[in-house]
Amino acid sequence: MKGTPAKVATAASQEAMERVLERAVERANAERATKTGLQSPVLVLNRSFQPVRITTARHAFTLLYLGRARALDGGFDAGFEPVDFVQWSAIAPSADDDFIGTPRGPIRVPRVLILSGYNRVPSAPLRLSRRNVFLRDAFTCQYCGGRPPMRDLNLDHVLPRSRGGKSSWDNLVTSCRTCNVKKGYATPEECGMIPRTKPHRPNWSMALRMAAPSTRYAEWEPFLEGLPD
Numbered sequence: 001m002k003g004t005p006a007k008v009a010t011a012a013s014q015e016a017m018e019r020v021l022e023r024a025v026e027r028a029n030a031e032r033a034t035k036t037g038l039q040s041p042v043l044v045l046n047r048s049f050q051p052v053r054i055t056t057a058r059h060a061f062t063l064l065y066l067g068r069a070r071a072l073d074g075g076f077d078a079g080f081e082p083v084d085f086v087q088w089s090a091i092a093p094s095a096d097d098d099f100i101g102t103p104r105g106p107i108r109v110p111r112v113l114i115l116s117g118y119n120r121v122p123s124a125p126l127r128l129s130r131r132n133v134f135l136r137d138a139f140t141c142q143y144c145g146g147r148p149p150m151r152d153l154n155l156d157h158v159l160p161r162s163r164g165g166k167s168s169w170d171n172l173v174t175s176c177r178t179c180n181v182k183k184g185y186a187t188p189e190e191c192g193m194i195p196r197t198k199p200h201r202p203n204w205s206m207a208l209r210m211a212a213p214s215t216r217y218a219e220w221e222p223f224l225e226g227l228p229d
């Protein structure tokens, strides 16, 4: 019995240490992602050079590598010449370019991609996803205004699915676990829980602010004129 409290304490401190390490790794990964630019936003155009979406560099590289898209090299000077992955990876990054490190050397992060087999314009510039709904709502519970860590956030159907509510931009909001449980299967009117902001599909100007709050890449500008809201 004598050793038990010490053992418990050791186990507890080991757990605490593990949590600290976990957070450090998370932080390092996040920093690395920023540094290598894998999270940086990339504008995606259809074959007619119309903006269709903003995506991450990580996804852009996948599209480029798989040949589903080509990257636009440079601005007006380069004549907006779309190039494939092999051609793109042969271009040396300049000092102000974001790049990713690969065993074969640094590869520049593209700013604009042009899709090879797509010529429609989707209804929203951002994919409807959990993360994008959280982003739109600034990671804030739309019922109580709380901002818990992302793992404690839920997607809430304003009109519950069981009552015919759809999974759409205008029926999904960010909510904390507590509010999500409290609301249950009730409609907003029934439980008196009304979202602080009426949920809506992000338009282009909002999507651009969400994807690139501090950066508006010069390479994007020629394609962003006259976009519908």
Ligand SMILES: [Zn+2]
Residues within 6 Å of the ligand: 141, 142, 143, 144, 145, 146, 175, 176, 177, 178, 179, 180
């Ligand atoms: Zn809440």
